Amino acid sequence: MHQMASSTVKFMALFLILFGSSLAAEHTVGDQLGWRPLVNYYSWVRSKSIKLGDTLVFNYDATKDYSVAEVTQFKFIACNASNAEFFDKSGNSTVTLVESGQHYFMAEGHCSDQMVFSVLV
Numbered sequence: 001m002h003q004m005a006s007s008t009v010k011f012m013a014l015f016l017i018l019f020g021s022s023l024a025a026e027h028t029v030g031d032q033l034g035w036r037p038l039v040n041y042y043s044w045v046r047s048k049s050i051k052l053g054d055t056l057v058f059n060y061d062a063t064k065d066y067s068v069a070e071v072t073q074f075k076f077i078a079c080n081a082s083n084a085e086f087f088d089k090s091g092n093s094t095v096t097l098v099e100s101g102q103h104y105f106m107a108e109g110h111c112s113d114q115m116v117f118s119v120l121v
Helices: 002-022 041-046 073-078
Strands: 026-028 055-059 068-071 086-088 092-096 102-106 116-120
Touching: 041 116, 068 092, 073 102, 086 092
Parallel strands: 026 055
Antiparallel strands: 055 092, 068 086, 068 102, 102 116
16 A cells, blocks of 8 residues: 555656646746836736746846846845856846745846846745
8 A cells, every 4th residue: 555655646746747847837027018127026026926937038128238137145135146146138038947945136237226026936
């Protein structure tokens, strides 16, 4: 009986991993406003159900001095994108959330413009 229960648990875990990954969503940060100054990204993130495996899409004007950086909590507080876990300035950046926990995003040099938010996954 123990062997059968163990096999069932393994099957259910595999099923949830495979089925769950097919439910991954893509979220455009800021919706139609995109990634730009003076948008309330904290309201935006609170209105979403962002889960492990989901992808965040950052759309912004690459000709401006905008970027996307995923940083540690300490770098986030200091508005410092040096040695970021992820950094891009292409104008269309995507980040897939593959680890659970708190994720911190910012635009280098634009924290005072409110181009910052964090999300718990």
